Amino acid sequence: MSNHQASATPWWLNQRIRGWIAQLLVIAFVAGFFTFVAYNTQVNMQARGISNSLSFFGQEAGFSVIQSLIPYSSSSTYGRVFLVGLLNTLFVSVIGIIFASLLGLVIGIARLSSNWLLARLAGAFIETFRNIPLLLQIFFFYFAVMQVLPTARQSFDLGGLFFFNNRGVYLPRPVPEPAFWAVVIAFVVAIGGVIWLRRWARRRQEETGQPFPVFWGGFGLIIGLPLIVFFLAGMPLGWSVPQLRGFNFQGGLVAIPEFTALLLALTIYTAASIAEIVRSGILSVSHGQTEAARSLGLPNQRVLQLVVLPQALRVIIPPVTSQYLNLTKNSSLATAIGYPDLVSVFAGTALNQTGQAVVIIGITMGVYLTISLSISLLMNVYNQRVRLVER
């Protein structure tokens, strides 16, 4: 009897099928909505005589950009402008993420230090920079710090090699000669050596219980080997030293003030947040773990490195990921001080010169979405690897 009843249940009461139907309806609705918006936009733009195509990508842009990581001139195309802006955005974001992580880690640990002064200083740093809007900090570093530096002709001069002025920070730029390749090869060999060293040290520790200072050994290898090769090859490296010629310094390596100010602001603002995340991660590890590790006779640094941080990381990584995303997205504030990022040169200048608002804003949003999802993906993969493995 019950058997008969179950088979008689009409399909529209079946929970699985109903679930599928509901999902399909939602998808159809969302797709329909976006199709409607896209179609309507197209019709309206045509009705108003606003042309809309991607053909502008091949046209000459005709304006100049102050910083580009790839060759660019005012006769380059809008496609090139897009690449220049994208690379500038990625450049400042990647460097910002690296610096903010390091600074955040140091300050987060300092905040928990038993040294009263150090902990208070870290606390003051965090509270100050986390609670001031980022745009104000960018303006502060740009207008109050970078622009009050002296003019090019009166730059701060460190030994005739380093110059600081309101046009940027000028450093000597290394110019490698052909024999420099040997040094590069030595560096690669040293990295291979470190990997081998790690394995060997682990095996030895498992067999004999003797630890080996892998960090310092590896450090010596990576610095030492290329250095020896460098001297053996007769120091195959020239330097291009910045020199004042005409209006400005020529030669050398320059960090423009727009970049420096933006990087400083992004780094410090994000580091303050990361420091709090690091602190909460460390506090989440039960004190018993620390005590247990100490009772094994491990020194403090090893306790932090082997017991506390690995457990703290699983708490730390997800919120830090969103800080990385924030930093990348916040880099678009660059346009306020003239750093040529994607939003400034592509969604700003290129949009205005071509009038292709819909296409350009669409592409820009797509790019930020892609960058954000990529960071998320990478961090999730990393999270999978470091999270606690339950045995």
Added chain:
Amino acid sequence: MQIVKIVAAGVAIVGMSVAANAHAGKTFDSVKAKGYVQCGVGTGLPGFSSVDSKGQYTGLDVDVCRAVAAAMFGDANKVRYTPLTAKERFTALQSGEIDILSRNTTWTMTRDTSLGLTFAGVNYYDGQGFLVKKSLGVTSAKELAGATFCIQAGTTTELNLADYMRSHHMKYQAVTFDTSDATSKAFDNGRCDVLTSDQSQLYALRTQLKNPEGAMVLPEVISKEPLGPVVRSDDTQWFNLVKWSLFAMKNAEWLGVTSKNVAEMKKSNNPNIQRLLGTSGEFGKMIGVSNAWAYDIISQVGNYGESFERNVGMESPLKIKRGLNALWTQGGIQYAPPIR
């Protein structure tokens, strides 16, 4: 801030699509229905559009908005202002956020043909120039090879500079900012050697420097910059109203009708003046407003010459000479078609 702008642009685009032709051909009607003109102006440029000590917008560009409101409603104060940067201006107009863009915008072929926009006339003939500090010791733009320029982003200025430097085989660097304020501040602080912009703007920005006497405008003018109000090209009636409001101001100056004598002039027996002030003919009707439209403009805003002198000319701190902007009868090129 920029994210907000992007979101705003995105919302505007979605609005443009969902509103489904709500405005098509109906700007005139919608302005009439809401009872005021939404006017896009600059973010603060003395003489053209800036906020005075009483919190009122004033300037040559602002007067265009006021003239249109006077023609439409008989009241020059029925205007609401939207300050826009150079980068935002066209999207704001295209998406219907504003009804007129009156913001020292250069009339170019691309802008007139491919953006769905139409220029309604020229209220200032300008040209691009260079502002430098006197301490630099430069006297001509030809000596600017290797210099760093401060520019406002998204303007014809950026393109003209690139053309000029390329044709004179000079290398240069350009730092671009969103607002004219940030641009002049960076120039003031020495971030760049040269500030380049339309000459009218250079004179205006110079007054805001820490030491205006220490800066000078170089003699070279490297481009033609006819500046004027812009409307969407989907409503001829609205376009005609804006265009003829501007023409009425120029015709009033030609006929010697000013804000002070306009009441008396109503009794004039000069047929040109009679047609202008609506004492003969039905010219207001032709553009959908009252026949006293030009009378209202002149009595409340003044004629073109009055507006020029008050905002940028000898009665203003800018002290710009009429030059090209004098009427054609005075050696300039400002010329309005007749009302008949």
